[in-house]
Amino acid sequence: DGWETRRRRGASADHPWPTDDDHDWALVRLGAPGVIRGIVVDTAHFRGNYPQAVSVEGTSVPGSPSPAELLGDDVKWTTLVPRTPVGGHAANGFAVSVEQRFTHLRVNQHPDGGIARLRVHGEVVPDPAWLTALGTFDVVALENGGRAEDASDRFYSPASNTIQPGRSRKMDDGWETRRRRDRGNDWISYRLTAQALIRALEIDTAYLKGNSAGWASVSVRDGEGGAWTQILPRTRLQPDTDHRFVLPAPAVATHARVDIYPDGGISRLRLFGSLTETGAAELTARHQELGG
Template sequence: MTAIVSFTGDANPYGGGDPYADYRTAEFPFTQYANLADRQLGAGVIAANDEFFAQRENLLVPERAEFDPEHFGHKGKIMDGWETRRRRGASADHPWPTPEDHDWALVRLGAPGVIRGIVVDTAHFRGNYPQAVSVEATSVAGSPSPEELLSDDVKWTTLVPRTPVGGHAANGFAVAVEQRFTHLRVNQHPDGGIARLRVYGEVVPDPAWLSALGTFDVVALENGGSVLDASNLFYSPATNTIQPGRSRKMDDGWETRRRRDRGNDWIEYRLVSQSQIRAIEIDTAYLKGNSAGWASVSVRDGESSDWREVLPRTRLQPDTNHRFLLPSPAVGTHARVDIYPDGGISRLRLFGSLTEAGSRSLDSRHQELGA
């Protein structure tokens, strides 16, 4: 684990105006990966030892934390995050928390995977943030209860050792542990508040589950697909196109800025493993005056092979789910969607199944990661 940028100490008390004006953040080298703690993938904060001032579920809210200086309740200031009560010592002679005292929250990842980086965001927690944080991870099959996760026979691996953090800041940590994890334990020492938690990494699906499904979406994020690159991310991330479910609003898809040249926009994907693609869906839900005019889909087999067009440039309709059956299975490890000339799509679905080589490769990776 390596801390990328270190923020420590209090932020100044809120003095009015834009509460984010003095927010401390940085560019982190792992945010190109998917957020494995995304509620849309099925992540959840399943337990916490204390949430006196603010609820644990706020940690995974997708929007940035909000701050209302006049919002108070019966327990005090209402914060948009997870906040615990102030810890106290055992007696008047020892009123301070012990070095071991801490609060914790258990997080179920939306999709199991290899974690590349974590952001512990203390936005708006200026004088009430934790002195330090630590993060542990484990891999437990099925749907374990909090009691089962906290039992003595569950092994936890430290991803972020106890590390000082700063208030009103995005505290980022790179992670270099090549294991597949399903759950996290986030600790704040000794107490305080955290606004948001983001867990960036690569989804590693269960090969047995995909084998049982037979035909599935081989580019879907929850099945192990990923975005490698995109021509333009002006309005929204390209990863939105492989999120679960249909788009719920315009910015839940991928939209590019308006082109003023003769080019076109595109996204490149890595499939879960080598696959046979038999059907394609391109959805433009909620993109009504800004959907792509046309789209084509290509695949390639391997990092350096040539792209092969499997869906020629085809007219798209706004706010419509388009379905295409391929005349023969297209075998590949990567896919690319080109849109013309610009605009957006909300979802791309590539339905097919793993090849024998793809199944072997996925099984091997699963075993290498200790799953």
């Protein structure tokens, strides 16, 4: 259920072992460009056929380059994980400290073997020119640089599921909390792509039929120390339904929070708006700083 390569052989029976330069590799396009903080090379179930060592390189190439273009002499690759021995049937984790925006990886097995899963953790850094050209977009979406910062409950699923691309395809593809036995409520807080002007929002409870949240409210704030302002009052939610709301007035924000009452789940939160001049300038500066 992973990627396993054929066994490399040397030139002859007298020299059956591959040379140090012989190795297998794979090119990977990241789901979204960004700064990489950690990489996991998981060799689960590869017990006698895992690679002796792995290395990982990264590059940033605009557009949609072909494999041949990525392997061209003009493409600069940066080492993120140097050649390092790994264990079999194990999640081999590596911290990455390169402060740069990447779009593609080259994963190397030395000399051959198998990798079950590759996990790349980091922060999405979107192209500000693209978002500005779009005008209105989902300013909390993971693919646009939004992120879930904190949540009251992660018992069944991560809060970041609520800002994944597309609609939820099954119950555990959203966010569901354990059952509350007190008088509190559950919530998620988010950081937006950058300072934005929000005009509309969606709360989707797709596939949550007997365990969707009963009610929800949405609040925003501008800046780390700003006060929370409610833009959607506590509103009744229906199971397995996409709820859409147009705000009576646009709201300027850098952060958002959804509260559900008393518990349950939502599958997606969408906040539609556009970057302010300040937000666009900050995003452009970050993009340039990271080599975008």
